[in-house]
Amino acid sequence: MSFPWAKHYEPKQPLMRWLDEKLPLPRLVYNAVGAGYPVPRNLNYFWNFGVLAGAALGIQIITGIVLAMHYAANAGVAFGSVESIMRDVNAGWFLRYAHANGASMFLLVVYIHISRGLYYGSYKAPREMVWLLGVVIFLLMMATAFMGYVLPWGQMSFWGAQVITGFFSAIPLVGETIRVWLLGGYAPDNAALNRFFSLHYLLPFVTAGVIILHIWALHIPGSNNPTGVDVKGEQDTVPFHPYYTAKDAVGLGVFFLVFALLLFFSPNLLGHPDNYIEANPLSTPAHIVPEWYFLPFYAILKSFTADFILPAKLWGVLAMFGSILLLFFLPWLDSSPVRSANFRPKYRTFLIVLLVDVLVLGYVGGAEANARNVMLGQLATAYYFAHFLIILPWVSRSERPRPLPGSITEAVLTKHGGTSPAKTALASN
Incomplete structure (x- = not known):
């Protein structure tokens, strides 16, 4: 879907003109998140959660890279290396808690993002590919989160891996083979920890690549909106910048406030106390x-x-x-x-x-x-x-749906007490 009324990037400074000719990165940013990208004028704060998910992924990648510099993926020392990060690495406690709670914030934001898509029908044509790529991102996130939960090598990490991978053995003929292939043995040990660590490090970058495809697919039909009515013309849209960059900034402020409250005042709220006990294959927790x-x-x-x-x-x-x-x-x-x-x-x-x-x-x-x-x-x-x-x-x-507004502009004006174009035309007759 093209937007003929969208503004086109025209660099004025010589350096920006030269850069735009050789590597049109400024043009790409301008058309993706700038004044060159028109969006429906009635988007509410539930449309913030895509940006919040991107911010959460950024936190996970940055903190994960630094943590990987100090983590040892060996069953004999993994638990100790995590404790060493918490106690001996400068700001290690902050990085570890930010990464652990960042995963919860990421999944929470994504669950709300999915719920918004279900409520407003963002999975319907012409945005099916946007939705399908979103489900792929969700699956990659779940795989990444599961593997990350194993890495601290506490009791819940070990037995969670044991139980979840054990269910694959129920698959007829090939189930036990798949389980042994996943673990690199018959029980979680060094091989499983190394595999899970390497995949946990790799998958966030794969997820970031699919997110780029997700955004690219979104820019073809344009964003959905709370009415579900298609954009009729320039009067139904506003530039993404500055209107929605400002709105996203407010959402990010609230997100980081909630994140900071969780991180600094209750960092273990969403964790399990048994995971502060080193993994013991001979002692099964009472409740996994x-x-x-x-x-x-x-x-x-x-x-x-x-x-x-x-x-x-x-x-x-x-x-x-x-x-x-x-x-x-x-x-x-x-x-x-x-x-x-x-x-x-x-x-x-x-x-x-x-x-x-x-x-x-x-x-x-x-x-x-x-x-x-x-x-x-x-x-x-x-x-x-x-x-x-x-x-x-x-x-x-x-079901028999309620009547839809004639346009996004009509819905906005009616909501705020204005006169819709249809009613204005009717009154003039």
């Missing part, structure tokens, strides 16, 4: 749980307790991966022509129920596996899959 951002998927994994044609463990593995793969098919599962849930009351109701359901799965994932919690997890898992495979296709075909 992953990080909070994996808890809904862990609950789905644990919800299958009986064999039915296939082993229960295999059903759990298939369901866990299927819960994420469903997101790939979302643009085609939801066939409604209306994007925004603001105009789809029935869809909005079921989306809120889905959010509550995911929170319930998160609770079950971290709770003790007693009969009540297992039953609750099974019900929540059943609803999760029913939402995407049954409810969403039915709602998209049966």
Whole structure:
């Protein structure tokens, strides 16, 4: 999609003209995040979370590079090297806590970013590729976070790797081979730690590359907006700079404030105390749980307790991966022509129920596996899959959406008490 009314970069200084001719980097930046990139004029603060995710990734890469200079990926000394970073490296405690809590902030921002996409229909045409690349980024983040959780080599790190990789052994014929290939042996040890460390270091840069593709794909159709109505002309847009750079700056300020409160006042709030005990293969923790951002998927994994044609463990593995793969098919599962849930009351109701359901799965994932919690997890898992495979296709075909505004400008003027162009034309007649 082209924007004929967009401003074009015309450097005035001789040095910038020369640079633009030889390496058009200034032009690229201007057209990507400057006045040369028009965006809908009605974007709210939920559109800040893409920039916040980029800032969080930057924090993770910078702190991770420095931490890698002091970390030893050896099962005999890994735990001690982390303690040495905390105690002996200048500002090592700050780097370690910033990296650990930065992962939580990154995943939190991405979860809100995904929720915004679900609410406003940002996965619908013509932005399917933007959504698909976003799901790829999410999968890369989850793989990176899991491998990073193993590196401190505490009790929860070791046993988390043991349990999660153990589920691959449920795959018929090749499962045990895959597990041994992942670990480099029959249990987490030096080989697994080295593999996880090297991949944990590499994947953030792969993620950054896919993010560039994600942004590139976004710039072709342009940004979605809270009404879901397509841009009709220049009156529906404003330049990205200075309007949304200023708005993003406010969002970044709030983000760093929350991050600083977590980092300086409660750095261990989201961690597990057992991970401050060195890994011991002979002592299994009473209650093994992953990080909070994996808890809904862990609950789905644990919800299958009986064999039915296939082993229960295999059903759990298939369901866990299927819960994420469903997101790939979302643009085609939801066939409604209306994007925004603001105009789809029935869809909005079921989306809120889905959010509550995911929170319930998160609770079950971290709770003790007693009969009540297992039953609750099974019900929540059943609803999760029913939402995407049954409810969403039915709602998209049966509901009657509310009338859409004629344009973004009309919606903005009506919201702020102005007179819409349609009403003005009607009054003049």
